[in-house]
Amino acid sequence: MSGQQQTRSDPPVLRAEGIVTGYGDHEVIHDVTIQSHEGITCLFGPNGSGKSTLLKTLNGIVPIWDGTITYGDVDLSNAKPDEIVKEGIATVPQGGGVFGTLTVEENLRVGGFTVSDQDAYARRREEVLDAFPALEDKLGDRADSLSGGQQMMVSLGRAMMTGADTFLLDEPSAGLSPALVEDAFELVERLVDRGARVILIEQNVKAALRLADHVNILVAGELAFDGSPDELSDESELMEVYLGL
Numbered sequence: 001m002s003g004q005q006q007t008r009s010d011p012p013v014l015r016a017e018g019i020v021t022g023y024g025d026h027e028v029i030h031d032v033t034i035q036s037h038e039g040i041t042c043l044f045g046p047n048g049s050g051k052s053t054l055l056k057t058l059n060g061i062v063p064i065w066d067g068t069i070t071y072g073d074v075d076l077s078n079a080k081p082d083e084i085v086k087e088g089i090a091t092v093p094q095g096g097g098v099f100g101t102l103t104v105e106e107n108l109r110v111g112g113f114t115v116s117d118q119d120a121y122a123r124r125r126e127e128v129l130d131a132f133p134a135l136e137d138k139l140g141d142r143a144d145s146l147s148g149g150q151q152m153m154v155s156l157g158r159a160m161m162t163g164a165d166t167f168l169l170d171e172p173s174a175g176l177s178p179a180l181v182e183d184a185f186e187l188v189e190r191l192v193d194r195g196a197r198v199i200l201i202e203q204n205v206k207a208a209l210r211l212a213d214h215v216n217i218l219v220a221g222e223l224a225f226d227g228s229p230d231e232l233s234d235e236s237e238l239m240e241v242y243l244g245l
């Protein structure tokens, strides 16, 4: 069962179970289980707690030492990044990873490079422009000439071009001015409006909590919280000590 065969409103659950991993002989993630929930699943935690590392096990960049990763019925444990993309899971790296010297159109083409069917390509491109109409007039412009918010549209649009229905976002608001952060989250919500599931790492906890459907908190490589934003509001120590709220 691949991501492409699912309806847009029902992506498979991406589940990482009992994950242990690290770098060299330094174990960073200690037996962590998380999964994608409907809407936006936020992954919070102090600096260095292992959020990015955990996300990179989900997109195949960091190999797991123990545990399993599944997408619906498909076992993706230690699958290669391109296999994971083909299953319908796209990543937007910290800062967006836009290719600044390429045009907006070329950035979208990079996202859709595996799509050989021209009609399918055109449909996806149409869908991106429908989600982010501000890009329509900018297609021929170099991506680095765009505003921060528009560049974020390009990075989300490029991820959409892969045909993904699950998105892994590592601090998409990084580098944006505080005034633009709310706008950035509104762009993420457009993915969810189209039926996608999102796992979102975010330092702007207060703002991200407003759109979170589910919250995980990672502390020193261990899962310290797994529940709804409402349940989190009862955990005053977690809120104060780890999230600064």
Ligand SMILES: Nc1ncnc2c1ncn2[C@@H]1O[C@H](COP(=O)(O)OP(=O)(O)OP(=O)(O)O)[C@@H](O)[C@H]1O
Binding pocket: 023, 028, 045, 046, 047, 048, 049, 050, 051, 052, 053, 054
């Ligand atoms: N490529 C790497 N090689 C070696 N150690 C690494 C590497 N990347 C991260 N680490 C270490 O793994 C630990 C977790 O880092 P990670 O970036 O996953 O945390 P994080 O919660 O995402 O932090 P931040 O919020 O600062 O981005 C840290 O001790 C970090 O130094």
